[in-house]
Amino acid sequence: MKLIVIPTYNERKNLAELLALIYRQVEDFHVLIVDDNSPDGTGELVRELIQSHYSDKLFLLARSGKLGLGTAYIAGFKWALERDYQYIFEMDADFSHNPKYLKQILIAAENCDLVLGSRYVPGGGVTNWNVIRRMISYGGSLYSRLILGLPFKDLTGGYKCFRREILANIDLDDVRSNGYSFQIELTYRAYLKSFTIREVPIIFEERAAGKSKMSRKIFIEAIWMVLKLRAAKNHLKASGPKSIFCPKKMLTHP
Numbered sequence: 204m205k206l207i208v209i210p211t212y213n214e215r216k217n218l219a220e221l222l223a224l225i226y227r228q229v230e231d232f233h234v235l236i237v238d239d240n241s242p243d244g245t246g247e248l249v250r251e252l253i254q255s256h257y258s259d260k261l262f263l264l265a266r267s268g269k270l271g272l273g274t275a276y277i278a279g280f281k282w283a284l285e286r287d288y289q290y291i292f293e294m295d296a297d298f299s300h301n302p303k304y305l306k307q308i309l310i311a312a313e314n315c316d317l318v319l320g321s322r323y324v325p326g327g328g329v330t331n332w333n334v335i336r337r338m339i340s341y342g343g344s345l346y347s348r349l350i351l352g353l354p355f356k357d358l359t360g361g362y363k364c365f366r367r368e369i370l371a372n373i374d375l376d377d378v379r380s381n382g383y384s385f386q387i388e389l390t391y392r393a394y395l396k397s398f399t400i401r402e403v404p405i406i407f408e409e410r411a412a413g414k415s416k417m418s419r420k421i422f423i424e425a426i427w428m429v430l431k432l433r434a435a436k437n438h439l440k441a442s443g444p445k446s447i448f449c450p451k452k453m454l455t456h457p
Contacts, residue, residue: 205232205309206288208279212269213243214296219252222261225302232292232305235282237264237275273385277378280370291365300362304405312364316398319355319390320362326404327357343425347387350429353394355402358387359425362405369393379432384425391432395440 207225211218218236225234234257238246249263264282266275276293283291290312294300304320311318321327323341332340340359347358363386373392380388394400432439 204288205290206283207232207234207292209236209296210272210275211236211238211245211296213241215243215245215248217296228302229305233260235262235279237279239266239269271381273381277375289367293363299408307403308364311401311403315401316366316369317393317400318364319402320360320405321357321402322407323356324402324404329407331409347429350433351391358390359383361386369398380428382424384428388432392439
């Protein structure tokens with residue numbers, strides 16, 4: 204079974220169209236919306252869509268307030284682990300992650316543990332970003348790669364697929380990040396536990412509606428969190444299974 208976890212906060216304008224696009228690509232996927240009590244009624248819309256269109260494959264996890272991106276994903280992952288999902292995806296609700304890549308990512312996940320939708324491998328890219336935004340994004344990944352010793356090109360992206368085994372063998376309650384550094388931390392933890400990771404190219408499309416959730420506070424948190432993760436390397440590496448596929452030296456992108 205396959206599940207897509209989508210955190211939302213004020214995404215009512217996007218959600219119905221996004222779900223329609225997802226189910227045109229992958230009819231057999233389930234979607235879990237983790238909504239942080241959106242003032243615009245996102246949660247209410249999800250309930251309506253469950254009743255009218257997607258009663259057997261759309262689910263809502265309603266939270267009390269805006270508790271952060273990382274905690275939303277953790278709540279969604281725990282929900283998935285309580286059920287029989289073998290492939291657990293994450294993606295944004297703002298159309299920046301095109302559903303057309305879901306099949307490609309799933310195919311890659313059949314031969315590794317974690318798939319990263321990557322903007323910075325051949326075939327990947329971004330649209331409608333200015334020079335400063337590009338520098339921040341690429342520089343953030345480069346900084347994380349150098350500090351953490353990771354071989355991957357795109358560490359800050361949020362379009363991913365985890366095999367169940369990764370999330371079941373990471374102490375989700377011990378995850379330290381709650382902003383965009385959450386993406387870096389989960390990949391780092393998986394790598395330290397010798398799970399295999401592969402990047403596949405995606406084109407990241409700037410959100411079509413609403414406002415970006417990137418802020419100065421989130422950016423600064425990511426800088427410091429990478430240093431904290433490096434300092435905690437031995438703790439993070441202490442336990443966990445070996446990959447069920449291939450050794451780290453085989454970690455490559457296409």
